[in-house]
Amino acid sequence: GESVGLHLPTLSVQEGDNSIINCAYSNSASDYFIWYKQESGKGPQFIIDIRSNMDKRQGQRVTVLLNKTVKHLSLQIAATQPGDSAVYFCAEKVGSGGYQKVTFGTGTKLQVIP
Amino acid sequence: GAVVSQHPSRVICKSGTSVKIECRSLDFQATTMFWYRQFPKQSLMLMATSNEGSKATYEQGVEKDKFLINHASLTLSTLTVTSAHPEDSSFYICSAYRANTDTQYFGPGTRLTVL
DSSP, X not given: OOOOSSOOOEEEEETTSOEEEEEEOOOTTOOEEEEEEEOTTSOOEEEEEEETTOSEEEOSSEEEEEETTTTEEEXXXXXXXXXXXXXXXXXXXXXXXXGOEEEEOOOXXXXXXX | OOOEEXXXXXXXXXXXXXXXXXXXXXXXXXXEEEEEEEOTTSOEEEEEEEETTSOOEEOTTOOTTTEEEEEEETTEEEEEEOSOOGGGOEEEEEEEEEGGGTEEEEOXXXXXXXO
8 A cells, every 4th residue: 555656546436326445455464444535635534444353344324345365445435425525545554552553545536426 | 522733724935944833632632643744646654653752753764854843742743844845845744643542533734835
């Protein structure tokens, strides 16, 4: 999940459809993963998290899937709404407490078409 | 919920001047705060970890003499960009670590533009 380039991948989705945003991570030692939503000009906002001993976690309209075998994470958003338009980052956390380090992935821009 | 603020939200300065950005945890104490930098259309990159009462830990490639961090209280960390240059123009975001939830809470960010 290193940040690369100057162009964010973009996913365009029709309002009401489901969105799936994918993320690959690199550190096998990562034991905790977080999805963040970042609207333009704002800080990241926590959406959902998952620990490495789980492969699926559900929240309100969101589901995170974790495949440790291939180091892949996905965020599914059900019934996508215009307010979901933002950049979504997966992040992996290593360490604990004040010694933790959160590394953000590249990010995916979600555009919801009304 | 846990609230983290940053001040200022936007700042424009001339090349060669210094700029101080504040990060405050409003309703909890944070022994550790983190500073990130985000260039346009890119991801957040951790710059340094700020520990209350001790020296900050900087990530590789981040100049500690250029980006001065002070964490003098349990609710305030400051980042000072010294002798700013146009390439320092970026979105600076802090987070504050809350121990009882084992979670980093992010501030709204500060947009720095160096002319």
